[in-house]
Amino acid sequence: MSKSIKVVQSQRLGALPPYLFARLDELKQEALSRGVDIIDLGIGDPDLPTPAPIIERLYTAAQDPANHRYPSYVGMLAFREAVANWFKQRYHVQLDPKSEIVSLIGSKEGIAHIPLAFVNPGDVVLVPDPGYPVYQSSTIFAGGIPCIMPLLPENNFLPDLDAIDKNMLAKAKLMFINYPNNPTAAIASREYLQSVIDFAYKHNIILCQDAAYNEMGYDDYKPLSILELDGGRDVAIEFHSFSKTFNMTGWRLGFAVGNKDIVQGLGKIKTNVDSGVFQAVQWAGIEALKHYNEFVPTFCKTFASRSAIIIAGLQKLGFQINYSKATFYLWIRVPKGFDSTGFCLHLLDQAGIIVTPGVGFGQYGEGFFRIATTVPQERLYEALERIRKVVL
Numbered sequence: 113m114s115k116s117i118k119v120v121q122s123q124r125l126g127a128l129p130p131y132l133f134a135r136l137d138e139l140k141q142e143a144l145s146r147g148v149d150i151i152d153l154g155i156g157d158p159d160l161p162t163p164a165p166i167i168e169r170l171y172t173a174a175q176d177p178a179n180h181r182y183p184s185y186v187g188m189l190a191f192r193e194a195v196a197n198w199f200k201q202r203y204h205v206q207l208d209p210k211s212e213i214v215s216l217i218g219s220k221e222g223i224a225h226i227p228l229a230f231v232n233p234g235d236v237v238l239v240p241d242p243g244y245p246v247y248q249s250s251t252i253f254a255g256g257i258p259c260i261m262p263l264l265p266e267n268n269f270l271p272d273l274d275a276i277d278k279n280m281l282a283k284a285k286l287m288f289i290n291y292p293n294n295p296t297a298a299i300a301s302r303e304y305l306q307s308v309i310d311f312a313y314k315h316n317i318i319l320c321q322d323a324a325y326n327e328m329g330y331d332d333y334k335p336l337s338i339l340e341l342d343g344g345r346d347v348a349i350e351f352h353s354f355s356k357t358f359n360m361t362g363w364r365l366g367f368a369v370g371n372k373d374i375v376q377g378l379g380k381i382k383t384n385v386d387s388g389v390f391q392a393v394q395w396a397g398i399e400a401l402k403h404y405n406e407f408v409p410t411f412c413k414t415f416a417s418r419s420a421i422i423i424a425g426l427q428k429l430g431f432q433i434n435y436s437k438a439t440f441y442l443w444i445r446v447p448k449g450f451d452s453t454g455f456c457l458h459l460l461d462q463a464g465i466i467v468t469p470g471v472g473f474g475q476y477g478e479g480f481f482r483i484a485t486t487v488p489q490e491r492l493y494e495a496l497e498r499i500r501k502v503v504l
């Protein structure tokens with residue numbers, strides 16, 4: 113007879129919002145097993161391969177026994193220096209590699225850990241909705257209280273700072289923003305970002321800018337770093353990622369930069385939970401940054417031309433699209449008569465197309481769906497043709 117203990121999950125796991133994408137995943141697997149030719153526009157994961165020189169560098173670094181040992185918690189100095197050099201060229205900001213940069217096992221890791229460094233139980237964290245779900249779950253894990261900042265179309269999907277509840281604001285310790293934005297593809301102007309910095313300073317809030325899409329600007333649009341602006345360094349930490357920039361989602365490499373007390377607080381958490389990034393991966397990252405100007409504009413061109421195909425095709429069919437000059441996402445209103453989950457299930461069922469229901473990113477995502485242009489052109493044309501049949 114087998115006996116087992118009674119396994120009860122912690123309250124913090126119970127407090128997480130439901131994972132709405134799970135059902136869609138199941139339905140996708142079901143359709144695949146029936147042999148349906150699925151076009152997956154659901155996941156924000158580039159289909160393009162990592163450039164060969166980056167892979168070569170991993171290969172040579174992996175052969176060096178010096179890289180087989182525990183890495184440093186905060187990243188090799190050579191990696192942090194490479195980040196500082198790149199940051200200077202890209203954003204004209206001089207960072208101190210020793211105190212203002214920490215390596216991350218993907219930027220998600222840093223975002224998931226930052227509340228543990230600064231949020232006490234009962235403290236408030238300002239989180240955008242719709243948004244990357246990790247802002248909320250990491251807040252909950254730290255015992256913090258998420259305070260939703262709705263991203264509304266009438267505000268160009270930027271939080272309305274004046275609308276934040278005053279009682280919540282008084283208890284706010286941290287604030288997450290993410291521009292260029294997932295899932296809405298919105299961008300933030302210099303003026304807007306400056307107003308957020310001033311707001312954070314006034315209310316003594318640590319500003320966490322998720323810059324995962326900062327290198328995915330199109331048509332000469334170059335997203336700003338929060339650290340370029342007046343006072344940015346006094347209030348902010350910024351999370352950067354190799355994932356979308358260099359088609360390296362599987363490699364797990366990112367870094368955080370910013371105010372040294374904030375960066376070092378995060379570093380202290382990391383010292384206690386992980387042991388850093390495999391050094392061979394850091395060497396590959398150094399190689400990637402070295403070739404930034406060579407690789408990145410080509411990728412951006414590819415995603416920009418894919419976006420243009422979808423925009424033109426869907427507008428012809430009467431869809432209302434919020435698109436911008438950044439990210440590989442399109443944020444689109446669902447047709448009348450559907451809610452966002454209903455429309456996505458309909459597309460899967462009738463057209464074998466996977467898109468993401470807006471409500472999966474929070475209640476204010478209701479009424480929208482997200483397309484990620486992470487399939488080749490021919491498949492986008494095929495998807496448009498199938499959608500045309502479904503909506504007509």
Ligand SMILES: *Cc1c(COP(=O)(O)O)cnc(C)c1O
Nearest residue numbers: 218219220244294324353355366
């Ligand atoms: C993809 C993504 C990340 C995480 O990227 P990593 O692979 O962990 O570096 C962070 N924020 C947003 C908004 C993302 O879409």
